[in-house]
Amino acid sequence: MSEMKFDLIVVGGGPGGYVAAIRASQLGLRTALVEKAQLGGVCLNWGCIPTKALLRSADVLRLIGSAGSFGIEVGPARPDLKAIVKRSRDVAAQLHRGVSGLMKKHRVQVFNGHARLDGPQRLKVSGEQGELSLNAPHIILATGARARVLPGMEPDGKHFWSYRQALVPDSVPKRLVIIGGGAIGIEFASFYHALGAQVSVVEMAERILPVEDHEVSAHVAQALVRDGIRLYTGCALQGSKVEQGAVQLRLEGNSNETLQADVVLVAAGIVGNVEELGLEGTGVKVQHTHVLVDEFCRTGEPGVYAIGDLAGAPWLAHKASHEAVICVEKIAGQNPHPLDPRSVPACTYSHPQVASVGYTEAQARSAGKTLKVGKFPFAANGKAIAMGATEGFVKVVFDADSGELLGAHMVGEEVTEMIQGYTIARGLETTEAELIESILPHPTMSEAMHEAVLAAYERALHC
Amino acid sequence: MAKLLHMPEVSANATHAAIQNWTLKEGDTISAGDCIAEIETEKALVELAAEEDAVLGKILVEPGREVEVGAPIGVLFARGETDVDIAALLAKAGALAAANEPVVDDAPVLQPRAEVTPAIDAHSGRIFASPLARRLAAAKGLDLASLKGSGPNGRIVKRDVEAVAVAAAVAAPTPVSTVDFDEIPHSSMRKTIARRLVESKATVPHFYLDVECRMEPLLALREQVNRTAARKISINDFIVKAAAVALQQVPAMNVTWTETALRRYHQADVCVAVSTESGLITPVVRNADSKALSQISAQVAELAGRARDGRLRPEEYQGGSFTISNLGMFGVEQFSAIINPPHAAILAVGATQQKPVVENGELKVGAVLRCTLSVDHRAVDGALAAQWLAVFKGLMENPLGMLI
Numbered sequence: 097m098s099e100m101k102f103d104l105i106v107v108g109g110g111p112g113g114y115v116a117a118i119r120a121s122q123l124g125l126r127t128a129l130v131e132k133a134q135l136g137g138v139c140l141n142w143g144c145i146p147t148k149a150l151l152r153s154a155d156v157l158r159l160i161g162s163a164g165s166f167g168i169e170v171g172p173a174r175p176d177l178k179a180i181v182k183r184s185r186d187v188a189a190q191l192h193r194g195v196s197g198l199m200k201k202h203r204v205q206v207f208n209g210h211a212r213l214d215g216p217q218r219l220k221v222s223g224e225q226g227e228l229s230l231n232a233p234h235i236i237l238a239t240g241a242r243a244r245v246l247p248g249m250e251p252d253g254k255h256f257w258s259y260r261q262a263l264v265p266d267s268v269p270k271r272l273v274i275i276g277g278g279a280i281g282i283e284f285a286s287f288y289h290a291l292g293a294q295v296s297v298v299e300m301a302e303r304i305l306p307v308e309d310h311e312v313s314a315h316v317a318q319a320l321v322r323d324g325i326r327l328y329t330g331c332a333l334q335g336s337k338v339e340q341g342a343v344q345l346r347l348e349g350n351s352n353e354t355l356q357a358d359v360v361l362v363a364a365g366i367v368g369n370v371e372e373l374g375l376e377g378t379g380v381k382v383q384h385t386h387v388l389v390d391e392f393c394r395t396g397e398p399g400v401y402a403i404g405d406l407a408g409a410p411w412l413a414h415k416a417s418h419e420a421v422i423c424v425e426k427i428a429g430q431n432p433h434p435l436d437p438r439s440v441p442a443c444t445y446s447h448p449q450v451a452s453v454g455y456t457e458a459q460a461r462s463a464g465k466t467l468k469v470g471k472f473p474f475a476a477n478g479k480a481i482a483m484g485a486t487e488g489f490v491k492v493v494f495d496a497d498s499g500e501l502l503g504a505h506m507v508g509e510e511v512t513e514m515i516q517g518y519t520i521a522r523g524l525e526t527t528e529a530e531l532i533e534s535i536l537p538h539p540t541m542s543e544a545m546h547e548a549v550l551a552a553y554e555r556a557l558h559c
Numbered sequence: 560m561a562k563l564l565h566m567p568e569v570s571a572n573a574t575h576a577a578i579q580n581w582t583l584k585e586g587d588t589i590s591a592g593d594c595i596a597e598i599e600t601e602k603a604l605v606e607l608a609a610e611e612d613a614v615l616g617k618i619l620v621e622p623g624r625e626v627e628v629g630a631p632i633g634v635l636f637a638r639g640e641t642d643v644d645i646a647a648l649l650a651k652a653g654a655l656a657a658a659n660e661p662v663v664d665d666a667p668v669l670q671p672r673a674e675v676t677p678a679i680d681a682h683s684g685r686i687f688a689s690p691l692a693r694r695l696a697a698a699k700g701l702d703l704a705s706l707k708g709s710g711p712n713g714r715i716v717k718r719d720v721e722a723v724a725v726a727a728a729v730a731a732p733t734p735v736s737t738v739d740f741d742e743i744p745h746s747s748m749r750k751t752i753a754r755r756l757v758e759s760k761a762t763v764p765h766f767y768l769d770v771e772c773r774m775e776p777l778l779a780l781r782e783q784v785n786r787t788a789a790r791k792i793s794i795n796d797f798i799v800k801a802a803a804v805a806l807q808q809v810p811a812m813n814v815t816w817t818e819t820a821l822r823r824y825h826q827a828d829v830c831v832a833v834s835t836e837s838g839l840i841t842p843v844v845r846n847a848d849s850k851a852l853s854q855i856s857a858q859v860a861e862l863a864g865r866a867r868d869g870r871l872r873p874e875e876y877q878g879g880s881f882t883i884s885n886l887g888m889f890g891v892e893q894f895s896a897i898i899n900p901p902h903a904a905i906l907a908v909g910a911t912q913q914k915p916v917v918e919n920g921e922l923k924v925g926a927v928l929r930c931t932l933s934v935d936h937r938a939v940d941g942a943l944a945a946q947w948l949a950v951f952k953g954l955m956e957n958p959l960g961m962l963i
């Protein structure tokens with residue numbers, strides 16, 4: 097068996113792994129990447145990107161449905177599910193090819209196969225062409241995560257789906273029950289509702305989007321219910337059985353109903369891909385299916401690092417990519433700063449959209465801070481009214497003593513494109529003073545971001 | 560009879576020095592004039608030569624440790640001597656030394672917090688700090704200039720203020736910081752540079768004059784000269800020469816300030832700043848106005864070479880009234896330098912650059928050199944410095960003038 101030597105090897109080609117490989121190559125390291133399925137990982141192939149393509153189709157359908165309110169007469173719009181899914185797969189395929197191109201451009205040697213640790217500084221790769229041994233002083237594990245499977249609800253493509261099946265449906269289920277009211281569950285709820293399914297969401301916590309600010313959860317819940325989506329929060333699953341081609345789901349908690357479903361989509365969290373990695377007997381520590389790491393992604397085993405979904409929450413592609421950069425720069429002897437989890441923005445591309453960064457109001461209060469909180473509704477924003485996009489609001493949380501922007505929370509159209517303004521403000525450590533002095537273009541929906549800051553200091557102009 | 564070897568006073572005003580390197584080992588025989596050790600002073604490496612024949616009996620101070628001038632550093636045995644009571648010898652010396660204990664405590668010039676590099680732009684004095692860091696520092700009564708920035712390019716951010724605040728609160732001896740760093744102890748040379756530059760910037764009232772010289776004639780002349788010259792003449796050699804000639808033509812500029820009198824020099828000694836691994840040093844080219852360009856070129860190269868090896872003698876870097884600091888080779892267009900005391904002026908020279916120039920109302924591309932003169936206002940007034948700069952510019956633009 098031949099052995100090849102590198103400076104650094106990355107296991108997994110998702111947004112954690114491929115970014116690590118590019119950065120390493122930029123810093124002059126001889127780099128290899130091992131991927132057992134598709135470059136781009138969950139994010140490009142089965143996550144962020146294909147879901148956004150589907151949701152875009154839902155947006156277009158919804159917009160056409162409201163054409164009359166813009167003075168446009170159209171006939172009834174009819175979704176073509178096959179074409180919608182094909183578009184989503186084409187988008188994913190295009191980006192997948194893009195990542196292959198990037199690997200070539202940055203001279204990263206890509207190996208197809210399953211990699212596992214095989215003694216210090218060594219990886220064994222088993223692929224279609226047989227086995228291969230790779231050697232490097234630094235090995236970054238970026239094997240990601242997969243959907244959690246609930247006992248008795250193993251995905252069968254018929255009655256039980258994970259997000260994988262939900263991304264490539266043959267037909268729109270008549271009655272869809274989604275287990276899990278987090279970002280992924282709520283995005284699929286929006287999509288399938290727009291396509292005509294009768295959607296119910298079951299969430300164990302007392303509210304949907306439980307990691308978001310209370311007001312955000314409440315607003316989104318209200319909007320979904322208004323559209324006709326049923327929400328069962330504070331409910332645990334008691335049991336399920338398939339009877340006459342339908343699934344019976346018994347709930348317990350705030351509701352004790354039994355729900356009827358043609359399809360159940362399980363979106364109840366994820367588990368890290370820690371198996372068959374050769375971690376046994378090494379210093380790598382695993383807790384609740386995730387690898388424990390320090391602030392520079394070092395595991396308990398010298399020369400072995402873990403990033404992205406494998407290394408724990410928040411399970412977001414941009415967090416994976418940022419950790420990749422930090423980890424590699426540290427290896428290359430640079431002085432990167434540890435990732436500040438409070439500066440990682442989080443977005444949900446449901447209808448309405450949600451975007452946030454930093455402390456929620458409740459978190460800030462329980463951290464013992466004195467707050468200045470400001471809120472501004474899009475209903476009072478000129479551009480939003482002109483666009484017919486008055487749903488939602490912007491909320492900001494400041495530390496009253498220092499003027500630090502602790503957090504920002506937004507609901508509404510395209511807020512996922514706007515949150516970066518607050519992310520940069522947090523990164524640059526601006527206080528309310530600089531934000532108040534900033535001039536935002538008129539008319540834009542982003543003016544609401546300025547007004548929310550003004551509102552926190554009791555000087556909003558249009559509200 | 561055995562004798563103690565003492566740390567000599569290798570340069571004026573130095574109270575401390577360190578052995579860089581023992582060139583002999585214990586037991587080696589020494590003839591008068593042999594080099595026993597190399598001593599690192601504030602500015603250079605100096606050889607410690609034996610005054611008489613002896614044997615290096617015992618080394619008392621390991622290399623790198625700084626000791627007071629006059630402190631025993633070794634024991635010399637007479638040749639053939641073996642049975643020496645070193646302890647008794649030292650005890651005797653100790654008794655003597657105690658009697659002459661200096662009363663003045665020569666505390667380090669730089670306060671401990673000086674090991675913190677402030678995120679300050681040397682030119683504008685602007686402190687790079689985030690708005691939040693500024694506000695937190697103000698609230699905690701911390702001076703931003705005393706903080707070390709850990710953000711991009713040394714920007715002071717929230718965590719830096721908090722780290723110092725925490726450190727101050729628990730009065731921890733080591734600064735609390737999340738950033739990795741190495742501490743490199745200051746060499747005596749580094750300490751001297753720091754002390755002198757702080758002194759200069761804090762006590763010498765600087766003012767700055769900026770001038771642009773058209774370089775075509777000089778570049779042409781240089782090319783002509785270099786076609787035949789045995790050693791290549793650099794632009795900097797011309798600048799040294801031009802500055803010296805200008806000092807002779809404007810003698811009121813060839814001065815240094817002392818508390819009681821203005822000292823006016825008869826000869827034009829120009830110092831050239833040389834950057835070495837351990838810091839900056841300014842060897843002097845004496846009588847540069849009357850030296851040929853080839854002589855200046857050879858001398859600067861020779862002095863710079865030895866400066867980099869730390870082997871300049873004190874008289875080779877002391878004196879002069881004027882310094883030239885050239886960062887042109889790094890592509891710097893323009894900068895202003897801190898005066899090198901006791902000098903009255905320093906000329907900061909940038910790179911010759913192709914730039915748009917207006918000539919007889921027409922736009923053209925010209926070769927332009929920017930020079931900035933920093934002047935000690937106590938010794939020289941603005942008009943005088945401007946006059947000198949005009950002469951200097953004239954010489955640079957009509958370089959034949961400095962050769963005749």
Ligand SMILES: Cc1cc2nc3c(=O)[nH]c(=O)nc-3n(C[C@H](O)[C@H](O)[C@H](O)COP(=O)(O)OP(=O)(O)OC[C@H]3O[C@@H](n4cnc5c(N)ncnc54)[C@H](O)[C@@H]3O)c2cc1C
Pocket residue numbers: 107108109110111112113130131132133134135136137138139140142143144145147209210211212238239240241259280369372373403404405406411412413414415416443
């Ligand atoms: C439906 C859905 C929607 C999402 N939407 C968003 C969103 O909008 N925004 C967002 O930021 N995040 C989103 N995410 C999360 C995002 O996809 C993940 O956070 C991201 O993909 C994590 O990147 P990663 O590099 O850690 O792992 P992954 O992307 O999971 O990549 C891991 C790769 O490693 C490979 N691999 C695993 N084991 C081995 C092995 N032993 N040898 C070789 N290769 C191996 C896998 O095949 C995979 O390609 C979504 C996730 C899902 C499921």
